[in-house]
Amino acid sequence: MLLCMFAASRIALQTSLHDESQSVQRQLTLHAQAMLQRVDRYRTLPEVLALDNQLKDALTHPLSAAEVDKLNRKLEQANGASRASTLTLIDKGGRALAASNWRDSHTNVGEDYSFRPYVTQALSHGSGRFYGIGMTTGLPGYFLSQAIRADDGSVLGLIAIKILLQELEGEWLQSPDIVLASDEHGVIFLSNRDEWRYRLLQPLSAKDQQEVQDTHQYADQTLQPLSYRLNQTAEGRGVLASFSQPQLADPVLWLRMDLPESRWQLHLLHDISHNQSTSHWAAIAAGGLWLAAALLVLYIRQRQRLAALRQRSRKELETVLHQHAQELRTAQDGIVQAAKQAETGLSRSLQHLPQGVVVVDPQLRLVAWNSRYIELFRYPPELMRVGQPIETLIRHNAKRGLLGKGDVDQAIQRRLEHLRSGSPHLHESAKGDGTVLEIRGNPLPDGGFVTSYADITSYKNTARELRNLADTLEQRIAERTHDLAQAKQEAERANRYKTRFVASAVHDLLQPLNAARIFTSLLPAYLQDDAGRLLAQRVDKSLASQDAILTSLLDISRMESGQLEVHVRDFTISSLLEVVHNNFALQAEHEGLSLRCIPSQLVVRSDEALLRRILQNFVSNAIRYSHKGRIVVGCRREHRPNGDHVRIEVHDQGPGIPPALQKEIFEEFRRLDEGHADDRGTGLGLAIVERLGKLLGHEIGLRSTLGKGSIFWVSVPLGNAAAVAPTLQEPSPSTRSDSPLQGAAIWYVEDDPPTRDATCALLQRWGCKVLLAANAPEALAHAQPGNAPQLVLLDVHLGQLYGPDVYAQLCDRWGQQPPVILLTAEGDSTLRRQAAERGWGFLAKPVRPPALRALMSQTFLRGREGGNQ
Template sequence: MSHTLVIPTDSLERQNQKLLKIAETLMRRVEQSPAESGLAYAQFERAALLEEEVRNRTFDLEQALDQLNLTHNQLAQANAATETARADLSNAIETIHDGFALFNANDTLVMCNSRFGKWMRDVHPRLLPGLKFKTYVQLVSHSNDLALPKGVSPGQWAKRRMLHHREKHAVFNSRIAGQRWLQISEQRTNDGGTVILQTDVTDMMRLERRERDRLLDDQARLIRATLDHLDQGVCIFDTSNLLAGSNQRASELLTLPMHLLTLGSRAERLHQFLHDHGQFPDPNSATRLRDWMVRKNNRTPLSFEVLIGARALTAFAQQMPDGGFVISFTDITTERRAARALAEANESLERRVVERTLELEAALGDAERANASKTRFVAAASHDLMQPLSAAKLYMASLTEGIRNPELLSHLDKATNALAGVEDILEALLDISKLDSGQVAVDLTDVALGDMLGQLSDELAPLAAQKGLDFRIVLPSATVRSDATFLRRILQNLISNAVRYTTRGKILVGGRRHGNTLRIEIHDTGPGIPQDQHQRVFDEFHRLNTPSRPTEGVGLGLTIVKRACDLLDHPLHLRSEVGRTIFSVVLPLSNPQETRDPAPIEGYGQAALPSAIVLLIENDTGLRSALTVALEAWGLDVFACASEREAMSLLQEVDIAPDLVIADYQLDDGLLGSDAITHLRQQHGPLPACLITANRNPELAMLCKTISADLLHKPINPADLRQLLLNRLPTA
C-alpha cells in the first residue's frame, strides 16, 4: 500500500523525504497515545514497512546517482575530447596559409580560419559561424575591396558567384583592390557541405603578366622585323582609323612623305594621297576605298589596283578581329609588263594558230578523205576478193564428193588450207580497216559463252587433235554482256594462236568468276613469249617464231584482239614464261535468268540433206556457179538467178515455191537481197531465207533478225552452209 502514500513519478529523493516524514510522525503519535496501543502497534508496523521501503528506495537512488555520475563523467570526457578536436581543427586550419571556410549542407558557415576573407576588411569581421552562404556572397559583392570587372555590377557578380556554387567543383580568380588576385577553389563534401579555399596568387599573376609583356615585346619585335623584310608595303590602322604601324617598304612603294606615315596619322590622309597622286584603272576604286574606310563593321576584304608614277601596285585591305584594318601594297609592275608582252605574243600566236589550224584542217580533211578512201577500197577489195574466194572454196568442197584418189585429195586439202589462209588474211585486213576507221558500231547484247565456245571447239578441236594436243574447254555456264561478233573474233584468234604455236602438251580454256565479271583464260604449253616482247606482240605484222608455212598467219591476230578489247572495254592481260602462256580477257556478266551449257555443233558431213529446192540470187557469175555446183553435189535442186526480177519470173514460170532462199545482200543496180526476200515472201508466204555478204557491219545482223533471215559471211564456209541447210530445210 506504499503506492498510496507516495507519488511514483516523484524523484527517489522526494519519495524518501516523504517516507521519513511519515515514519517520524507515526512514531510521535505512538509515543503520545500509549492507550491506543493496538492502533499504535499497527501504525508502528506500518512505519517499519515504510522504513524498509525507504531503505530500498534509498538504495535505488544511490545506484541511480552513481550511474548518473558515471554518465556525467563520460559526457565530460566526450565534451573535453570534442573541445580538444575542435581546438586541434581550429589550430590546423589556422596553420593553413590560405583562407579556409566550411559550410554545412544547409549553406550555413560552420567554421573558418582568420585568413578567410581577410583581404576584404569591411567583410572579414562579419564572417562568423551561422552566416548563410547567400548572405556571404552579398557581402562580398558589395565590398569596397572587391575589384569588379569592367561593366559588371555587384548583382551580376553575385549571380555568377552563385552559379559557381552550384557546381561540384569550381576554380576561378577574383581581383582584389590593391592589384591583388585571389584564386577561389570550392569543393563539395560527401554530406553536401562546401569547403572554400582562398589562395593569394598575386605573385603568380604578376609573374605571368611580366612574362606575357616580355612575350608581347618579343612578338612585337618579331612582327616589326617581319614587316621590314616583307616585299609588300603594309599599313596597320586601329579601330579609330589611326595608323598603328607600317614598314619601310610602304613608303618606298607609295613614295609618301614621311609626315604622312607617322604613328597616329588618319587613314583618310592615305586615301587623299592615293586620290591626288595615283591613277585607278577602275574609276570606282577610290570611292569604294573611302566608303570601306568609313564603315566600321562588316567590312569584306577589298582589293584594287593603283598606278603611282610608272609603278603599278595592287592593294588588299582586310578588317582585323578588333575592328582595325590592314592595307598591303604589292608591286606588280613587272607582272603587268609581262602580261602586256604576253598579250602581244598571244595575239601573234593566235594569228599563227589560226593560220596553222586552217592548214591542219585542210591536211586533216585530206587525211580523212584518204582514210575513208582507204577504208572503202579495203572494203570493196575485200568484197571483190571474197566472191572468187567463196567460189573456189565451194568448188573444192564439191570436188571432195567425187574424188577418191588419196594423192588428189591431199592436193585438194592443201589448196583448201591455202584458201583458208587467204581468207584469214582478208578478214584480218577487213577487221583492221574497220577498227582504224573509228566508225565501228558496237552491238552490246547478252552472249551465251557456252554456245560460242562450243562452236569454236568444234572448229579448232580437230586441228588440235591432228597435232596430238590435249584440247579442253572448262567454262561455267554464264552469259556476258558484249558484242557477239567481236567477242567471237577475240576468242577465235586467241585459241587458234594457242593451237598454231603449241607443238606438244595441252591447251586449256577456262573461266573464273570475280564478282560481276568473268575472266576467260587461255592456257597453252607453247614456247612462251619473252618479257621484252609482251607489248610488241600486239603490233601489226609482228611474229616471234615464224611458222614454216606462210599461211599460218601474218601477225594480225593479236592486233585485232587488242583493238577489239579496247573498243569493247574488255581488259586484256598476258602472262608468259618459257613453256607456258596465259592470255585472259575480263568480261562483264549480264546475269540472265537462265544460262545454257555449250552444245557441240554437228559436223556437216555426218547427216544427209533432204531433197529440196533452193532459190539462189547472186549477181556474181563465178560465185553463183560455185554455189550451184556445191548445192547440187549435196543432192539439192537449185534455181540460180542473177537478180530479183529473174527469180520472180522463173518462179512464176515453173509455178513452184522454193524451200529456201539464198540471196546476196548487194545486188546489181543498188538493189538489196533483203528486199528481194521480203518481196518473195509477199508472193509465196514465209519462206526460210539466208543473206550472204562480205560486209561485217553489225547493222546487217540486226537487219537479218528483223526479217527473220540467217546470215553467212563471205567467203562462205561449206560447213556453215551445210549446217544452215540441215537446220532450215524441211525434213522428209
C-alpha cells in the first residue's frame, strides 16, 4: 500500500507540475510582451530627435541662455507628447546642455554624464541603452540614447530618453505570483515585492563590482544576496526552489525567460502548494483503492462463511424470536404482579426507567410507581401508599395550581373519566417552574391504567433555540442579500464610469494623434534620402498601430455602453466579399500570400458594416500570422432548427493555434508570437469580433490544427432575396473630374493648433485655397455676407462650443449654406445619423488623408451635379 501511495504521489506531482509549468510559462510570456511593448513605445523617439536640425546646430557652438531656454522648452514639449520621464541633450563631452525637466529643482541641465554607459555607447557605437538610478533625480529608469551626427558623419553629441518602469511594477502587483527582472550582472532591479528588489542572484565578480561602482548604476543601494536552494527540475522549463532570504514558507516553481536586445532576464516564482495538495490526495486515493481491494477479498470470504452458517442459525433465531414475543406479552402482567407484591408500592422493575411511572387498578387506586414519579411532582410520603385513590393525588396537584385555571372539580372529573374510559393519550404539560412534561397513558389488558411522565424541558429549549437561530439566519441572509444588491449597483456604476472614462480618454488621445498622422503623411515629400523615408514609414506604422489600439478601445467602450447602433437588413453577400478582397489583396500579395474570395449570390440578414468589420479582422489576422500559402474566404450553407444559415469561413495555412489558447485569443490584448515581426497586432481584434458576434446574435467559431492552419467562421441567418433591390453602380469620382480639389476655397475651423497646421499643409498640397484656418470665435468674427467658402471643414468639439451650432451661426452671417464636413474623435452614431439626414459629410479622427480627399472630392462633385440639374 505504501509503495502504491508513493508511486501515485510522484506521478500526480510530476503531471500537475508539467501542466502548471506550461500555464506559468504563458503568463511569463505575457509579462515579457508587456515589458517589451512599454520600451518599444519610446524606441523611435531618440532616433527622430537625432535628425532634428535645431539640436544638431546646438551642438556645434557655445549656447547662449536664450538658446538653452529654447532647447529646454522644445524637449519639454516633445517629452509631454510622448509621456517619457526625461529627455536630455548631451554634448560629446558628456555634459547635459538641455533637458525636459529644466523646471524641476533636480534638473539635468549642466550635469556631467560622461561616466554613464549609455553616453559612451552612443558616442562610440551610435546608440546605447542602460538601466540605473538617476544621479540627479534619484529615480530608477531605463535610458535609451542615440548619437547626433553632422553631415559628414562625425558625432556631435547625443539625445537620451529616460523611461520609468514603476508603472510596470504596479501592473505586476495584480499577479499572485512573484515577478522579478534582473540585469546582465544578476541584480534584481524590478519586482512586485519590495523586499526582493536590489538582490543578487549570484555573487558579483570583481569586474562586475567595479563596473557597477564606476557607472553608479544603483547609486547608494545595498545589493544583498538572494539565498535559495534548487530542489529539482520540474517537468517543462522550470525548477523547484526554496528561498530562505527573503523567506518563503513553501517551495515555489521558478521560471526564467531571456528578454531580447537587453541581456535581461524575467523571473516568475509560482506557488505550488495546491500541486502538493493534489499529490497528497492522489496518494490517499491510491491507498484507499488498495485497501478497498483487500476489503473486497475479505468480504467475499466472509460471505462464504456466512452462507455456511445461515441454515444452522435459522432455527435458533426462530426460537429466540418466539421467546422474545412471549416475554413481551407477559411484561405488563409482570409489572402489575410486582406492584401488588410490593409492600410500599415502589416497584423494583420500574426503578431503572428515566420516566416517572404510575400504575392504577380498575378502581383507579394506586398499584405501583417509581421514585422518578415522586421527584417530578414532589408528593408528600403520606400520600404514596398502595390502594390510595388517584383522585387524591390529582386533587393535591390542583391545590398547587398544576391543573391550570378554571373549575377545579370539572378538571378532576375530566381526568378521572378519561382513565375509566381506557383511551390511550399523549400530550404535553408545562409546570409553573418551566418544566415541560410529556404525558403518555395506555390501558392495561385486565383493566387499570399505566401513565408515564417524561421530562422534555431540554428538548423544548433546544427546539426554541433552533427556531431563534433559524430566524437569526433568515435575517442575516436578508441583510447579506441587501448588501449584495448594493454591491452590484456600485459595480454597475463603476462600470459605467469606466466606460465614460475610456471614451473621454480615447477622444483626448486621438486629437494629437490625428495631427501626428497628417504630419507623417507629408514627410515623404520633404525627405530626399532613403533612410529618412524609411524612418518616416516606421513612425507612420507606429502611429497607425497606436491608432488601431485607440480605435479598438473606443469600439469596445461603445459596445459596452450600448451606444453602438445596429442596422439589420437583407443584402447580398457578394458585395461584402468584393470589398474584403479589394481591401486586402495588395497587402496579402506584399506578404507573399494569395487571397481568394469565392463569389456567392446568397442573401443574408445582418448589419453590413459590422459584419464587414468581423470579416476584415479574420482576414487581417490570417495575413498577419501566415508566412506562406493562400487564404480563402468562402460561404457554406447550413441547416439549423432555428432556420437556414450561411457560415462565412476564412481559411489560412498558418502555424495553427494550440487547443489551450483557442479560447484565450478572444480576450483583450491576447495575441500569439507567430506574427510578422513588423506587424504583431494589437490583441484587440478578436475581442471586438466576439463582442460584435454577441451584439448581432451571430455565432463565432474556430477550428485549428497545429502546423496546418486555422478556420475562423461566423454564422449569419439567410435573408429574403425578394427584399433586396437591384442597385446601379455609380461612376467613380475619378471618371467625372480629374482634379475637383484644384483651387477650391475652404474654411477650416479647429481649436487644436497642431491639427490645424497639419491639415492646412495637407490641403495646400492638394491644391486647395485655405482662406481661413482658425478657432470658432475667430471664424465667427471673420464671417461676413458674401465671403462664404466652397467647403467648410468643421471640428465638432470646439472648446465650450458645439460644431453644428457654430455652423448655423456662420450660415446666418454668410446668408448661404456651403457644404460642410464634420470632423470628430468620437464615433457618435446619433451625430453620424443627423449628419447623413442633413447631407453633411462625416469623418472620424484620426483622419486618414485618402479618406478625407475622397470625401471632399465626392462633396464637390455632388455639388456640381446639383448645380447642373
